[in-house]
Amino acid sequence: MKMYLNSSKMLLLTRIALKHAFPKTGLSSYFTKKSTFRIQNVYMYSSKASSSTENVYNNFTDWETLSRKKKVSKAMKAYLERAKEHDEFMKRQQFEFNIGKRHLANMMGEDPETFTQKDVDRAIEYLFPSGIYDPAARPLMKPPEEVFPARKAAEFDEAGRPHHFLFYTGKPNFFKLLYDAAENIQLLHKYEDKVIRKKETPDPNASLDLNASVWLTKDQLEQMLVEAINDLEYDNFKLVMDRLVSLPYSYRCKEFIEKYRKTLSTQRFALEIPKPSYDENGCAFVTTYECLRKKARGDVTIKCPGSGKITINGQDLTYFEDTQSREQVIFPLIFTGMENKVDVVANIEGGGPSGQSGAIRWGIAWGLRSFVDKSMLEAMQVAGLLTRDHRRRERKKPGQPGARKKPTWKKR
Amino acid sequence: MNSIRYKLSGVTCSVLQAANFRPAYIQCRLYSGPTSFPDFFKNPIFRKEEQAKLIEINELSKLAISPVKPPGVSETSSVYYDPLVNKLINHVMKMGKKQLARELVEKAFENVKRIQIERYHLASSAEAKAKIILNPKDILHQAIENCRPLLQLLPIKRGGIVYQVPAPITEKRSLFLAIKWLLDATNDKERTIHFPQQFAWELLDAANNTGKVVKRKQDLHRQCEANRAYAHYRWQ
Numbered sequence: 200m201k202m203y204l205n206s207s208k209m210l211l212l213t214r215i216a217l218k219h220a221f222p223k224t225g226l227s228s229y230f231t232k233k234s235t236f237r238i239q240n241v242y243m244y245s246s247k248a249s250s251s252t253e254n255v256y257n258n259f260t261d262w263e264t265l266s267r268k269k270k271v272s273k274a275m276k277a278y279l280e281r282a283k284e285h286d287e288f289m290k291r292q293q294f295e296f297n298i299g300k301r302h303l304a305n306m307m308g309e310d311p312e313t314f315t316q317k318d319v320d321r322a323i324e325y326l327f328p329s330g331i332y333d334p335a336a337r338p339l340m341k342p343p344e345e346v347f348p349a350r351k352a353a354e355f356d357e358a359g360r361p362h363h364f365l366f367y368t369g370k371p372n373f374f375k376l377l378y379d380a381a382e383n384i385q386l387l388h389k390y391e392d393k394v395i396r397k398k399e400t401p402d403p404n405a406s407l408d409l410n411a412s413v414w415l416t417k418d419q420l421e422q423m424l425v426e427a428i429n430d431l432e433y434d435n436f437k438l439v440m441d442r443l444v445s446l447p448y449s450y451r452c453k454e455f456i457e458k459y460r461k462t463l464s465t466q467r468f469a470l471e472i473p474k475p476s477y478d479e480n481g482c483a484f485v486t487t488y489e490c491l492r493k494k495a496r497g498d499v500t501i502k503c504p505g506s507g508k509i510t511i512n513g514q515d516l517t518y519f520e521d522t523q524s525r526e527q528v529i530f531p532l533i534f535t536g537m538e539n540k541v542d543v544v545a546n547i548e549g550g551g552p553s554g555q556s557g558a559i560r561w562g563i564a565w566g567l568r569s570f571v572d573k574s575m576l577e578a579m580q581v582a583g584l585l586t587r588d589h590r591r592r593e594r595k596k597p598g599q600p601g602a603r604k605k606p607t608w609k610k611r
Numbered sequence: 612m613n614s615i616r617y618k619l620s621g622v623t624c625s626v627l628q629a630a631n632f633r634p635a636y637i638q639c640r641l642y643s644g645p646t647s648f649p650d651f652f653k654n655p656i657f658r659k660e661e662q663a664k665l666i667e668i669n670e671l672s673k674l675a676i677s678p679v680k681p682p683g684v685s686e687t688s689s690v691y692y693d694p695l696v697n698k699l700i701n702h703v704m705k706m707g708k709k710q711l712a713r714e715l716v717e718k719a720f721e722n723v724k725r726i727q728i729e730r731y732h733l734a735s736s737a738e739a740k741a742k743i744i745l746n747p748k749d750i751l752h753q754a755i756e757n758c759r760p761l762l763q764l765l766p767i768k769r770g771g772i773v774y775q776v777p778a779p780i781t782e783k784r785s786l787f788l789a790i791k792w793l794l795d796a797t798n799d800k801e802r803t804i805h806f807p808q809q810f811a812w813e814l815l816d817a818a819n820n821t822g823k824v825v826k827r828k829q830d831l832h833r834q835c836e837a838n839r840a841y842a843h844y845r846w847q
Contacts, residue, residue, distance in 0.1 A: 411676040413651040463651065463678055521710050523685055530687045534657070553684050561681075577675035578662055582688065583655030586681045593646040602646075 272359035285350060292343035299340065316342070351425050372424040373432060376459075380439045383452045390448055407450045412460040414440060419461065472576070475503065475569045485569045490562035492588050495550030499562025503570050505542030507532075511559065512546060524556035531564040531584050535571050561587055652680045657688050685709070693748055695755065702790045715806050720747035722811035744818070754817035758789035758824045762835040767844050776844045777835035789824075796823040 304314035307322045319340055329337040354371070355361045365371040365378070415423065417433045428436075440459060443449060449456065475483040483503040490497050509528065511518040519525050532538040543563055547555045564584035568576060579585055593602035600606060653674070656662055665671045685697055696716065704712035727745050734740045744750055763784065764775040780788075793813055800809040816822025 408673070410673055522713070523709070526687045526689060526692075527684060530682075530689070534659075534688045557684060574671075577672050580675040581655070581662065581665070581671055581679060582657035583679040583681040584657070586652075586655075586679055588681045590646055590648075 271357045272355070274359055275353065275355065275357050278353050282353070289343055289347065292347070296340070296343055303340070348422065349425055370424075370426045370428065370432075372426050373428055373436075376424065377435065377439055379455065380443055383455055384439075384443050384446065387443070387446045387448050387451065390451065391446070394448075405450045407444065407453060407456065409444060409460070412457075412462045415459050415461055420459070423459075471568075472573075473569055483569070485566040487562045487566045490545075490547070490558040490565070492557035492561060493550045493554030493591065495547055495554035495558040497545060497547030497549075497555070497558055497562070499559055499566055500544040501563065501566035501570070502542040502544070503540070505540060507539040507541070509543045510545065512548075519552050519556055521552060524552040527553075527556040527560045528563070530560055531567055531579070534579065534582060534584065535567055535575055537567060537570065541567070541570065557588060560584070648680050652678050655679050655682045655686075657682045657686060658692070659688055695752060696748060698786075699751070699790060702794060715810075718807035719810040719814065720751075722807055723747040723750055723814055726811065726815060747814075750814055750818045754793065754814045754824075755786070755789045757817050757820050758792055758828055759785040760788055760828050760831050761785070762832060763788075764831070764834060764838065765845070767841075769844050769847075774841045774844055775834070775838050776841045777838050778842075778845055792824045792827055793817065796827075799823075 300314055300319060301311040303319060303322050303326075304311035306326070307318070309318065323338055323340050327338040331337050354363055354366055361367070363371040363375070365374045368374045414437055417428065417430070420433065420436065421427055436459075440456070443452060444456060473485065475485045477483055484500055486498060486500045488498045490499050509516050511528070516525050516528060519528065529538060532541070532543075543559075545559045545562065547558060549555075550558075561584075564579060567579075568585070571579070576585075595602055656665065656674075662671065665674065685700075686692065700709065700712050700716050703716055724745065724747050727743055727747075727750070731740055731743050731745065734743060744753070760780060762777050763780040765778045766773045767776045768774075793810075797806060797810045797813050800806075813822060813824065817824050
């Protein structure tokens with residue numbers, strides 16, 4: 200609801216554009232035509248049995264009972280009504296979105312035909328600059344199918360009989376998923392027995408690599424199943440899938456498993472090796488900007504043929520008074536064994552010694568990627584040196600003494 | 612504009628009622644940024660000897676794909692880094708004054724070193740000299756190992772009476788108790804003696820398998836032995 204109101208400004212634009220683009224009558228006729236077509240469709244489907252008039256068995260058929268209209272259940276009737284309403288609504292939204300997109304493209308002076316969703320987001324950010332803190336509350340213009348979640352189609356026929364065999368569980372898609380997983384587990388057990396009976400050895404190369412992906416979160420799974428599930432059910436899902444994955448021949452169900460996993464793309468650039476630049480002396484150097492940690496921010500330059508000189512804000516390592524911060528600064532250098540091969544120049548401001556040394560640590564590690572080999576890069580990644588620490592101090596909440604701390608409980 | 616907005620909200624309201632409306636990417640977030648890493652971030656393996664193990668079994672490049680938490684502010688891959696010392700510093704720390712805690716522990720190590728060197732030079736034969744451990748970190752490890760209890764007493768209520776029932780102890784809990792007892796014994800000192808001095812003495816005593824802390828451990832073991840008749844209350 201909130202989201203929708205945010206986009207109302209944009210819809211205003213689309214309305215204006217719509218008035219200019221089409222006469223009103225033409226538009227409405229377009230919709231009515233579509234919707235009647237749909238109703239006809241449904242009707243044809245329900246009276247399929249009586250449609251074959253040119254049949255040889257015409258004479259033997261008891262037309263009287265067959266032609267009696269099949270009784271449409273109340274639920275089906277209500278569903279059809281709702282579906283019609285929703286379809287019309289979605290069509291209207293889609294239409295308005297497309298018009299709005301074209302109008303936006305014209306406003307931005309770009310080609311409406313090649314205006315993508317990325318361009319739309321950029322344009323909205325430019326036209327409606329928002330100071331709202333939470334990105335989710337800022338104005339947006341997304342395709343209607345993203346704003347309005349998918350809905351289930353009719354789960355029962357005209358007579359009110361459900362299509363799905365698990366309809367009466369209330370959550371057919373979710374329980375079908377568990378059912379499939381359990382079936383796969385049984386199949387794998389059977390396959391394992393067969394292999395053992397044949398006295399074959401399992402293929403060592405064919406195995407499932409699940410390091411780079413995680414199970415869908417509860418929200419993602421709900422969206423995929425179009426069903427609301429509770430925490431216990433989500434735990435059950437994870438449990439049964441973990442059991443499936445733990446089996447020795449789980450790679451045979453790879454497709455099924457990967458459908459419910461999401462790949463992690465957080466480490467996209469960490470293992471890339473950027474090219475260093477060269478100064479007038481032919482000295483290679485890499486500058487990393489935006490080295491952040493807590494409230495500290497700064498930049499770190501690494502010069503490759505060097506003697507291990509460290510300069511922080513014009514001073515040497517004694518810029519930090521405590522040992523811990525000094526250790527943190529030289530951590531990546533010691534880890535890679537480059538402590539006497541490179542020079543480091545860092546400019547840092549904000550925060551305290553811990554944050555500043557952490558920012559410099561990340562900056563040095565990030566810059567060193569250009570001067571180490573592939574295996575060392577992987578070692579740095581496993582050591583967590585290439586991960587940016589984006590954590591911040593958690594805010595204090597009203598009504599309690601700290602971020603999480605609650606006042607002492609008193610009965611009265 | 613207003614009229615359009617009202618009309619629009621009217622439409623959405625009807626849809627709301629009809630379709631159990633839930634926007635697809637509504638997020639419930641209380642903080643501007645996450646204050647911790649998500650579950651799928653793995654713990655970092657930053658010490659050289661642990662990484663060497665990974666390289667041996669060819670696991671390193673597989674692990675490099677997945678996201679890893681950054682090492683903490685007090686963790687390094689330096690040869691001087693010791694997780695046990697780190698843990699000890701955290702136990703000594705009060706009110707978040709880590710720098711002071713670290714200074715105190717380092718001062719205690721210096722005292723241990725001084726005492727041991729004195730003993731080393733006083734020792735008459737080469738055999739006696741070889742027996743003396745000069746590295747204070749080795750002494751700490753030895754002391755902690757000697758202070759670790761093997762059993763613990765759990766208060767279990769049966770028939771209205773609380774029995775002290777002997778039970779096995781986890782590694783983590785025994786480490787905690789060892790450090791806690793060492794610090795308890797150290798803080799039980801006269802006011803004129805400073806923490807580093809007393810702690811150095813306690814460490815040396817414990818490393819030698821004598822002193823207050825080892826006695827406390829033995830007392831606990833004796834108590835467990837005496838209460839072995841109650842052991843079945845753990846599961847009955």
